[in-house]
Amino acid sequence: MAVVEYREEGGIAYITLNRPEKLNAFSDEVGVAFCEALYRLNDDANAQVGILSGNGRAFCSGADVRQRQMRAKAELEKLGSPAGRGGNFREPFFRSVNSKPLIAAVHGYVYGLGVRLALYADMLVAARDAKFQITETPRGLDSTAFWMMLTQFTSGNFATDVSLTGRTWSAEESDRHGLLTRLCEAGEHVKVAEELARDILKNPPLAVRAVVSARRSMLHEIDVKAHAVGPRGLHLTEDFHESAKAFLEKRKPVYHGR
Numbered sequence: 001m002a003v004v005e006y007r008e009e010g011g012i013a014y015i016t017l018n019r020p021e022k023l024n025a026f027s028d029e030v031g032v033a034f035c036e037a038l039y040r041l042n043d044d045a046n047a048q049v050g051i052l053s054g055n056g057r058a059f060c061s062g063a064d065v066r067q068r069q070m071r072a073k074a075e076l077e078k079l080g081s082p083a084g085r086g087g088n089f090r091e092p093f094f095r096s097v098n099s100k101p102l103i104a105a106v107h108g109y110v111y112g113l114g115v116r117l118a119l120y121a122d123m124l125v126a127a128r129d130a131k132f133q134i135t136e137t138p139r140g141l142d143s144t145a146f147w148m149m150l151t152q153f154t155s156g157n158f159a160t161d162v163s164l165t166g167r168t169w170s171a172e173e174s175d176r177h178g179l180l181t182r183l184c185e186a187g188e189h190v191k192v193a194e195e196l197a198r199d200i201l202k203n204p205p206l207a208v209r210a211v212v213s214a215r216r217s218m219l220h221e222i223d224v225k226a227h228a229v230g231p232r233g234l235h236l237t238e239d240f241h242e243s244a245k246a247f248l249e250k251r252k253p254v255y256h257g258r
Helices: 028-043 065-069 075-077 090-094 114-120 144-153 155-166 171-176 189-201 204-227 238-249
Strands: 004-009 012-018 049-054 103-107 109-111 125-126 132-133 169-172 182-184
Touching: 004 028, 004 182, 012 028, 012 189, 028 065, 028 090, 090 171, 090 204, 103 189, 109 114, 114 125, 114 132, 125 171, 132 171, 144 155, 144 204, 169 171, 171 182, 171 238, 182 189
Parallel strands: 012 049, 049 103, 103 125, 109 132, 125 182
Antiparallel strands: 004 012, 132 169
16 A cells, blocks of 8 residues: 555646555655655646645644654664655755646644645645644754744744644634635545646646746745754754653653753
């Protein structure tokens, strides 16, 4: 069973996260498969727009804590981050030759890396049951990029609120702050994304891609700046390890600021 599904129909590429038993948490395997799906969208002559969604009860619950965040410290030092070296979706997203629009159709949990995927997508459709959270903050990781992107798309106060507190927020709150392209009823997110995709397909592809290319260029600048100013080595701290361990042990973490 593919952990990321890809199919094209009527000019629309459907990229679907397919690890429902783990709430579509990103493991190394999922990361690599997702990158391949983005490359496939780029190269698919029949597809002019993509829709990204998730099977099961969630869009994406973030990184696989057990597989990625419980790596040994020596391995984390060698890899440079919990995500490791494989499945860096920034590469196919920012450096694709054909900047085809991607619509994120989200529901259920949209946590951590799931939020990042949603923000990278060119349009965002959310079902009313969607819940968002920047889990990087309570996990002891750097959420600078999230704050910068949310500041670009919403108000600075809202971006600072959810980045510092690490609290969850609803689809309705996302819509009030202008983060969504469309808010829809539960179960309708892919259907609404398809409606948007068909509207896009009415236009000349190169004109559409020009807008997408400009938007991604702006996002890339944010990404580069966040990497330059953000703190280093938080994945090697005791607090990061304690957070991941407490999550798996289903207990309240105890932090010491080191």
